Amino acid sequence: MSSRRPPLAERVALPRPETQGDGALYRSFLDWDWRVRGRKLQKWHHYFDVYERHLSRFRGTDCHLLEFGVMDGGSLFMWREFLGPGARITAVDIDPRTLQFNGLLPDVTVVTGDQADQAVLDRIVAEHGPFDIAIDDGGHTARQQINTFNGIYASVAADGVYICEDTHTSYWPEYQDAGPQTTMIEHAKKLVDEMHSVYRAAKPSRFSVPMAERQGDIAVSRFAASTYSIQFYDSMIVFEKRPRAEPWSEFR
Ligand SMILES: C[S@@+](CC[C@H](N)C(=O)[O-])C[C@H]1O[C@@H](n2cnc3c(N)ncnc32)[C@H](O)[C@@H]1O
Numbered sequence: 678m679s680s681r682r683p684p685l686a687e688r689v690a691l692p693r694p695e696t697q698g699d700g701a702l703y704r705s706f707l708d709w710d711w712r713v714r715g716r717k718l719q720k721w722h723h724y725f726d727v728y729e730r731h732l733s734r735f736r737g738t739d740c741h742l743l744e745f746g747v748m749d750g751g752s753l754f755m756w757r758e759f760l761g762p763g764a765r766i767t768a769v770d771i772d773p774r775t776l777q778f779n780g781l782l783p784d785v786t787v788v789t790g791d792q793a794d795q796a797v798l799d800r801i802v803a804e805h806g807p808f809d810i811a812i813d814d815g816g817h818t819a820r821q822q823i824n825t826f827n828g829i830y831a832s833v834a835a836d837g838v839y840i841c842e843d844t845h846t847s848y849w850p851e852y853q854d855a856g857p858q859t860t861m862i863e864h865a866k867k868l869v870d871e872m873h874s875v876y877r878a879a880k881p882s883r884f885s886v887p888m889a890e891r892q893g894d895i896a897v898s899r900f901a902a903s904t905y906s907i908q909f910y911d912s913m914i915v916f917e918k919r920p921r922a923e924p925w926s927e928f929r
């Protein structure tokens with residue numbers, strides 16, 4: 678075996694497999710035929726592994742999913758089947774034609790509005806929140822992605838998940854409606870720093886002191902106090918919520 682460690686910057690060709698996953702949800706996507714189902718479903722193949730990884734634990738529960746972006750209604754059917762009959766789904770689209778999906782599926786509610794508009798987001802939260810899962814598959818511009826995240830994240834349950842899809846649009850000028858530096862990817866990078874703000878708020882020595890001996894509290898933002906992980910995938914960012922405690926490191 679060669680001991681050569683290839684340089685990470687070396688250029689390599691990407692393979693082109695016809696299928697990109699093996700989970701049940703992905704198989705249902707591969708089996709989807711809009712001519713038979715009567716409606717189109719638009720998804721990138723590599724998203725299904727991420728969905729299964731983060732959303733499988735909600736299957737068969739009475740969770741509440743909020744999805745931005747309805748289009749032809751395909752994902753409403755997909756989530757309905759995947760999550761099971763106990764789940765409730767609320768979907769948002771700017772196109773009033775998507776209201777046709779109201780009443781078509783049990784426990785699916787479609788509302789119209791612009792996801793970049795704070796008043797719309799406030800109304801959705803007031804009338805339909807809270808949510809266990811929020812998925813942004815709407816218009817994918819920077820303003821839409823950032824405003825939707827900022828407007829909805831606090832209304833995702835303490836152990837919930839927020840997924841922003843199609844973050845590759847951060848690199849496409851057509852979607853940079855807030856300037857080239859203000860993209861969802863850049864916003865999420867700042868949130869990585871924010872998630873670690875506790876380590877700026879106190880000296881390193883504090884974190885090896887037993888909890889009962891620590892003086893005073895460390896205050897961090899609600900975002901930092903409620904975010905367990907931020908995962909960057911190809912074109913998706915997944916925020917997992919979980920209440921956080923002061924970190925503690927000790928030798929045993
Ligand atoms: C990618 S499609 C949704 C696909 C659907 N989730 C699926 O998987 O089949 C994007 C949808 O976002 C909607 N949209 C575009 N801009 C929007 C905005 N500002 N607010 C809400 N929805 C928007 C479009 O009308 C379109 O139906």
